[in-house]
Amino acid sequence: xxxxEEDPQALSIQEGENATMNCSYKTSIxxxxxxRQNSGRGLVHLILIRSNEREKHSGRLRVxxxxxxxxxxxxxxASRAADTASYFxxxxxxxxxxxxxxxxxxxxxxx
Amino acid sequence: xxxxxxSPSNKVTxxxxxxELRCDPISGHTALYWYRQSLGQGxxxxxxxxxxxxxxxxxxxxxxxxAERTGGSVSTLTIQRTQQEDSAVYLxxxxxxxxxxxxxxxxxxxxxx
Numbered sequence: 056x057x058x059x060e061e062d063p064q065a066l067s068i069q070e071g072e073n074a075t076m077n078c079s080y081k082t083s084i085x086x087x088x089x090x091r092q093n094s095g096r097g098l099v100h101l102i103l104i105r106s107n108e109r110e111k112h113s114g115r116l117r118v119x120x121x122x123x124x125x126x127x128x129x130x131x132x133a134s135r136a137a138d139t140a141s142y143f144x145x146x147x148x149x150x151x152x153x154x155x156x157x158x159x160x161x162x163x164x165x166x
Numbered sequence: 167x168x169x170x171x172x173s174p175s176n177k178v179t180x181x182x183x184x185x186e187l188r189c190d191p192i193s194g195h196t197a198l199y200w201y202r203q204s205l206g207q208g209x210x211x212x213x214x215x216x217x218x219x220x221x222x223x224x225x226x227x228x229x230x231x232x233a234e235r236t237g238g239s240v241s242t243l244t245i246q247r248t249q250q251e252d253s254a255v256y257l258x259x260x261x262x263x264x265x266x267x268x269x270x271x272x273x274x275x276x277x278x279x
Contacts, residue, residue, distance in 0.1 A: 085266075086266055088266070088267065088268075090270075096255070096272050096273050097170075097257065097270040097271055097272040097273055098209075098257070098259075098268075098270040099270070100267045100268065100269070103266060103267060143208060143209070145209075147266060151196075151197040151214075151216055151261060151263065151266075152214075153199055153201075153211040153214050153222070153225070154199075154209070154211070154259075154268060155211065156201075156208040156209040156210075157208050158206075158207055158208040159208055
């Protein structure tokens with residue numbers, strides 16, 4: 056079963072604009088992670104936010120977490136064509152338990 | 167090696183045949199995971215190995231699927247009597263016991279004709 060639901064399913068923006076992707080999850084988590092996938096292959100870890108954190112930044116990425124609403128958002132600022140990819144949120148309940156993924160948002164950044 | 171590797175990168179097989187997919191995790195990573203991704207979908211958990219503990223097989227979709235991890239390192243996912251619905255990208259990931267981030271391999275794209 057899938058933990059998260061990303062919103063929107065697809066997003067198309069112009070280069071330089073900001074891209075916001077949202078994720079809602081169902082069960083309690085210890086941490087929530089965002090991953091990027093190019094061309095339907097291996098995933099690359101972007102950023103992790105723990106359940107006791109509300110906001111985190113890494114370069115052009117900003118992630119927020121609202122545990123009361125069981126939701127998270129990923130903001131990519133000043134987008135570039137190279138940011139075109141699918142983005143997934145994944146929750147982890149504890150320790151090394153498997154990640155539970157949403158269906159992803161397909162982001163297209165048009166130059 | 168520097169990252170998780172998987173082989174083959176692509177596999178085309180006929181319905182009813184058995185296939186074996188291989189994963190080499192990052193050296194020293196005690197946890198190894200197999201996921202499956204159907205076209206346009208998120209990742210579906212299949213099986214999880216942690217050290218010498220019994221694997222968590224709760225995600226395996228049928229008894230045609232099995233996996234082994236030898237010597238705490240390389241893992242093989244076996245699908246017997248493949249069906250067309252088994253067509254997907256099979257992804258392997260590993261992580262160190264101390265860290266929550268998972269490192270993914272490039273995946274094996276399986277096509278069952």
